Amino acid sequence: MKKKLNFIIKNKTPLNLSLTFNSGQTSQPPWKEEKGYFHELFMIDREPCLLKVRQDSVGSLDIVTESPEDLPKKKISSKIREIFSLNDDLNQLYDFLSEDPKLSPTIDFCKGLRLFKAHNPFECVISSIASSNCSILRWTRSVQDIKQKWGEKYHFSSGYFYTFPSPAVLGGVPEHDLEEMQRFEDNLPGEFVFENNLKACGVGYRAKYIIKAAQMVREDINLKKLAKMKYEMAFDTVLELPGVGPKVADCILLYGFGRGEAFPTDVWIKRIIEHLYFPGEDLKPPEIREFGMENFGQYAGYVQLYLFHYARKSGLLDSLQKKK
DNA sequence: TTCCAGGTAGTCG
DNA sequence: CGACTACCTGGA
DSSP states (O other), rough: OOOOEEEEEESSSOOOOHHHTSOOOSSSOOEEETTEEEEEEETTTEEEEEEEEEOOOTTTTTEEEESSSSOOOOHHHHHHHTTTTTTSOHHHHHHHHHHEEEEEEEEHHTTTOOOOOOOSHHHHHHHHTTTTOOOOOHHHHHHHHHHHHSSSEEETTEEEEEEEOOOOHTTTSSHHHHHHTTOOOOOEEEEEOOSSGGGGTTTTTTTHHHHHHHHHHHHHOOOHHTTOOOHHHHHHTTTTSSTOHHHHHHIIIIIIIITTOOOOOHHHHHHHHHHHHEEEOOOOOHHHHHHHHHGGGGHHHHHHHHHHHHHHTHHHHHHHHHHH
């Protein structure tokens, strides 16, 4: 017997849900879209809960939930507020952006765009490692494959959904088809296709990093402690994970821990910042990162998000590519 | 077909 | 420390 809830979350400052889903943030893939609602499975208080979300005509969030057990509405709405960063006051952000002529044009392109957080820190660690890849499309497929192969499967009225596997499960997964085959020893079925290994998820050479990182999260690195650390301390700690360099570390802290002072610096942000603030110069990525964190402070994560989306929509990104 | 992208890890000086 | 290259995979 499924329990259902239906309620509304009103937002005081702008929110654009579909823009938030489709702005290329690599914290979690876009949700399944069906009958006007976006669907995704969450674990809330260790219980599975399907969330269906849409924006109604006045911009509020219309929420429908389905879960085997009763879950307090308060817990559900607080999860939703966390995932979509609904507690961030975007009007304050826009005041901040308005003060910088380089940033103010981003507002019109990004109205209502919010940081789209990960389900939880561990999932964020792994999907961020997988994101050091060339295309969002491949990254999306990889994350979905990992969930489908090793996550827990739950059925709801709109179909099957999978959780992200735990550190213990993911840490024990075969890296490639050879290892998968070896685990069968002599009981190998005839026409067997090897697909339950990490490389089959298209993560390439990151497969071994992902497995090792999962093991380290399980045994060594306590993610809960990270939340209370000073930023640079937390940064240095996640850097110890294999496959995690400066860019991925900042993504983990931004999307997995809500640390808004993070300024993840990829090649695109580097090009955009150089174009806007240091024309003709060539800065090192750590210099760009430092510039972002010093100048944008608590808004650094949003500035990075807004600059990227603005650059993409305004055609700036294309021109920066050609120039090379 | 070859080449390139994306960020990290590893190697060399 | 800095500069350079290998790593995978799929799209140009």
